[in-house]
Amino acid sequence: MIRSFKQWTLNQKLAAIGGLLGFFALFAGDPYRGSTATIDTQELAVLVQKEVDHISSLELADWIIQGRTDYRLLDLRNDAEYATYHIPTAENVLITGLNDYPIERNEKIILYSDGGIHSAQAWFLLKANNYRGVYILSGGLDEWKGSVLFPSLAETATPEEKDAFEKMKEVSKFFGGAPQTGSRETASSQPAMPKLEMPAPSAVSGTAKKKKKEGC
Amino acid sequence: MNAPFFKFGLFGDDVSLIVAFVIGIGFGFFLERAGFGSARKLAAQFYLGDLTVFKVMFTAIITAMIGLYYLSVIGLVDLSLVYVSPTYIIPQTIGGLLLGIGFVIGGYCPGTSCVAAATGRTDGIVFLLGVVAGIFVFGESFDLIKEFYASSSLGQLTFPRLLGLPYGLLVFAVVLMALGGFAGAHWLEKKIGPKGIWSNS
Numbered sequence: 001m002i003r004s005f006k007q008w009t010l011n012q013k014l015a016a017i018g019g020l021l022g023f024f025a026l027f028a029g030d031p032y033r034g035s036t037a038t039i040d041t042q043e044l045a046v047l048v049q050k051e052v053d054h055i056s057s058l059e060l061a062d063w064i065i066q067g068r069t070d071y072r073l074l075d076l077r078n079d080a081e082y083a084t085y086h087i088p089t090a091e092n093v094l095i096t097g098l099n100d101y102p103i104e105r106n107e108k109i110i111l112y113s114d115g116g117i118h119s120a121q122a123w124f125l126l127k128a129n130n131y132r133g134v135y136i137l138s139g140g141l142d143e144w145k146g147s148v149l150f151p152s153l154a155e156t157a158t159p160e161e162k163d164a165f166e167k168m169k170e171v172s173k174f175f176g177g178a179p180q181t182g183s184r185e186t187a188s189s190q191p192a193m194p195k196l197e198m199p200a201p202s203a204v205s206g207t208a209k210k211k212k213k214e215g216c
Numbered sequence: 217m218n219a220p221f222f223k224f225g226l227f228g229d230d231v232s233l234i235v236a237f238v239i240g241i242g243f244g245f246f247l248e249r250a251g252f253g254s255a256r257k258l259a260a261q262f263y264l265g266d267l268t269v270f271k272v273m274f275t276a277i278i279t280a281m282i283g284l285y286y287l288s289v290i291g292l293v294d295l296s297l298v299y300v301s302p303t304y305i306i307p308q309t310i311g312g313l314l315l316g317i318g319f320v321i322g323g324y325c326p327g328t329s330c331v332a333a334a335t336g337r338t339d340g341i342v343f344l345l346g347v348v349a350g351i352f353v354f355g356e357s358f359d360l361i362k363e364f365y366a367s368s369s370l371g372q373l374t375f376p377r378l379l380g381l382p383y384g385l386l387v388f389a390v391v392l393m394a395l396g397g398f399a400g401a402h403w404l405e406k407k408i409g410p411k412g413i414w415s416n417s
Contacts, residue, residue, distance in 0.1 A: 026388050031293075
């Protein structure tokens with residue numbers, strides 16, 4: 001059996017290579033990368049500077065009304081806050097759960113929290129993990145309340161502003177909000193949040209909606 | 217550039233269909249070239265005279281395993297994104313038995329029946345019609361077996377995770393198994409001859 005390597009048949013050579021690769025695998029370590037990632041900080045800085053990572057409340061409201069399903073809306077607040085109110089179509093996931101959450105790298109992902117800080121931090125984590133289309137809901141839930149649920153019209157508004165407000169009223173009502181006219185009431189009383197059942201054009205929330213079936 | 221390409225968004229749904237088509241054609245081509253379009257060749261496994269199928273399949277397994285393992289160790293593949301079918305132990309055992317019975321009766325597995333049909337074999341075409349009929353019956357009766365279908369779920373299992381062994385050790389063990397299998401198959405083929413064990417009658 002001991003012949004020089006050249007005299008081996010092709011099958012024997014391939015088997016030897018396979019055996020060697022298998023042997024080295026013993027020392028090559030774990031193929032799973034876990035939660036470590038490398039990032040290009042300049043690339044991210046440019047994205048932030050250009051503000052291409054923002055989505056406004058009105059844009060999002062439009063998408064929900066149209067019933068679009070080509071995005072995933074992630075609510076980063078805790079369960080209790082989520083249960084009290086969330087934007088229709090939102091899924092609840094804590095920032096610590098993002099790594100294991102079933103989202104794809106080529107999906108359009110929109111993040112929101114109360115203000116903008118948590119979603120900005122989550123944006124960074126996802127970007128570092130090579131997720132392509134990650135966006136932040138500009139101003140977070142606060143902005144959503146201010147411009148979609150409870151838009152207000154100042155008494156000194158110009159005609160254009162009044163026109164825009166008339167349109168906003170429709171949007172606001174769709175989401176169960178309450179448009180505010182005049183500055184008196186808004187300042188004093190905080191309007192009640194809409195009930196969760198009301199604004200549900202496409203009542204999918206909490207679950208991953210379009211999970212692709214894979215396998216052979 | 218990182219793989220899996222689809223998961224990293226290098227191409228979308230449309231292009232993924234084209235990629236799947238190209239890979240599918242390649243898969244079929246090599247199955248055909250290995251002789252797997254013939255039910256006789258496939259059934260020969262069970263007579264131990266010609267173990268080509270065993271050798272080809274095991275070669276494919278360790279080639280893919282070694283390739284994926286090293287590519288992910290050097291960071292070109294993110295293995296955590298490669299889909300692992302979840303395990304439903306009882307339904308899958310029964311499904312495997314059904315597939316095996318079909319294999320023995322018809323002489324093909326689903327992939328090789330497509331190859332046989334594509335090369336114009338009548339038995340392959342009939343087998344493929346049976347596959348389509350089976351899919352139809354399964355789909356129509358899915359409501360009845362839905363509960364059983366999703367029972368005894370164990371999640372996405374892999375051997376390293378299940379046994380708590382280092383990944384590399386398992387790669388080595390499977391390679392050893394394959395090499396042992398090849399040597400054994402070679403020896404059996406020589407000893408029994410191409411006609412198989414039940415050829416004397």
